[in-house]
Amino acid sequence: MTGAASITGVATAVYRFPTKQPEADGTLRWDATTAVTVTLSAGGQTGLGWTYSSPAAAAVIQDVLADAVRDRDAYDIPAGRSAMHRACRNLGTRGLVAQALSAMDIAWWDLKARLLHIPLGALMGRCRRDVPIYGSGGFTTLTDAQLAEQVAWWLSAGCTAMKIKIGESWGTRIDRDLDRVRRLREFAGDSVDLMVDANGGYSVGQARRVGAELDRLGVSWFEEPVSSDDTAGLATLKSALLCDVAAGEYAADVYDVRALLPVVDCLQLDVTRCGGYTGWLRGAALAQAHNLQVSAHCAPALHAPVAASIPNLRHVEWFADHARVEPLLVDGTPDVRGGAMHLDDRVGHGMRLSREAATWCIA
Ligand SMILES: [Mg+2]
Numbered sequence: 001m002t003g004a005a006s007i008t009g010v011a012t013a014v015y016r017f018p019t020k021q022p023e024a025d026g027t028l029r030w031d032a033t034t035a036v037t038v039t040l041s042a043g044g045q046t047g048l049g050w051t052y053s054s055p056a057a058a059a060v061i062q063d064v065l066a067d068a069v070r071d072r073d074a075y076d077i078p079a080g081r082s083a084m085h086r087a088c089r090n091l092g093t094r095g096l097v098a099q100a101l102s103a104m105d106i107a108w109w110d111l112k113a114r115l116l117h118i119p120l121g122a123l124m125g126r127c128r129r130d131v132p133i134y135g136s137g138g139f140t141t142l143t144d145a146q147l148a149e150q151v152a153w154w155l156s157a158g159c160t161a162m163k164i165k166i167g168e169s170w171g172t173r174i175d176r177d178l179d180r181v182r183r184l185r186e187f188a189g190d191s192v193d194l195m196v197d198a199n200g201g202y203s204v205g206q207a208r209r210v211g212a213e214l215d216r217l218g219v220s221w222f223e224e225p226v227s228s229d230d231t232a233g234l235a236t237l238k239s240a241l242l243c244d245v246a247a248g249e250y251a252a253d254v255y256d257v258r259a260l261l262p263v264v265d266c267l268q269l270d271v272t273r274c275g276g277y278t279g280w281l282r283g284a285a286l287a288q289a290h291n292l293q294v295s296a297h298c299a300p301a302l303h304a305p306v307a308a309s310i311p312n313l314r315h316v317e318w319f320a321d322h323a324r325v326e327p328l329l330v331d332g333t334p335d336v337r338g339g340a341m342h343l344d345d346r347v348g349h350g351m352r353l354s355r356e357a358a359t360w361c362i363a
Contacts, residue, residue: 005043005074005115010066010104012058013037013353014363017325023139026167026201033321035329036061036100037353040107042074047111048351050329051272052299052322053099055363060100064088069104074115077108081278098252098273105276106302110348120349124277124309130340131307133157133300134195137320138164140173144183150320151187158339161193161315163221166210167201174210181217195221202226204233211241219243223268234263248283249273249297257283261290266314270297277306284310301326301333304341305349316341329357 018032036057037050051057068087069080084104088097113120121129135154138147147164154162164184166177177196184194196219202210207225214222221244226233228247238245248268251257253275260267267287271280280303284294293314296303300323303316318336326333330351334341344350 005045006071007040007042007069007074007080008071009039009041009046010061010069011039011041012061013361014055014058015329015357015360016362017328017360019321022141023321024141024168025139025165025197026199027170028199029141033325035325036103037329038103038107039353040069040074040104040111042111043115045111045114047107047109047114047348048330048353049103049106049108049110049276050302051099051103051106053096053103053272057096057100057103058363060088060091060097061104064091065100065104069108074108074111077105077112077278080108081105081275094252094256095250098275098279102272102274102276102279105278106271106349109277114348117347119343119345119347120305121308121343124281124305126308126343127311127313128308129343130338131304131313131334131343132315132340133159133318133336134161134163134193134315135159135320136163136195136197136317138162138180138184139320140165140168140180147180147183148187151184154318155188157318157336159318160191160339161195161220162188163195163197163223163317165199166196167198169201171198171202171206174206177210178213178217181214181219185217193221194219195223197223198225200224200227204230204236207233207237208240211237211243215242221246221266223247224249228260231259231263234260238263238265246295251283253279254282254286257286261286261292264292266293266295268295268297270299271302271306272299273297280306281310284312288312298322299326300341301330301351302349304334304343308343328354328360330354
């Protein structure tokens, strides 16, 4: 091991990647994906992290988090993480602040592994080298032909589970929602696990009725049937339905995770929102204590090493927008084949900002 190294630099950048066409789920529309990157420096090495957020996350990092970590020992991530959390007390520590903190934490883990000249997988310790993924996208804005194209892409990557968005227009297009699930079955075939995500678009009663139909269609996963803030609603649906009820993409810390664990069948965690790799590992340990698996939400390349390191992993979401953006933003994303991401032995998480990323840099 090399000697002590102090954090000397904190640099941010913002990249905006327009979508080919406007996209929507049940409760939000968007026309671009924005990534906020952090580069931490120490001991002649740099670590890279990012989150999918607003340019305001970069301002939080520069205005608050950078001062909290500068000159700290680069090997002592938990101390730095606590310092960042304390520094944001009066701003609120969830949402955008948690996204900023997540990018910092990810960069810090990458930096530490690079200082030690080992892969991040080795630093965390691995349970597996092949990390199962599922195809995700199926936006409500897609035509049937576009959905068929997306499903063909997932099949060619070897995905055996696929997820589409339902709950269109805040639960006002239920007939179309169910029709699109039937299209998914038709395009994907009988051997694929079908999953849906309503992004909190239904009321409890709607979700119970839609869920009963999803059970008849053999759907195995119903994500955010109601808002994940409605834990009582999730609990009702979990006991009423056969399909697994999943939530957790907005969890920012262990307290958010604790509130969800009794009311989901599978916990979702997003490394770019839940406090980075540190927060993800803590959340996954809590899930294990409830005999629950964890599914990684979005940002597939960033999740690869941490998903490989927990025993109770279900899969990683290979989200269409991020699967498109990550190779534009960075070089070195994990190889995807046979329905899995494959870890190699590159130092850190193995990714560096790509030369072409400058094309999309807006700050
Ligand atoms: Mg979701």
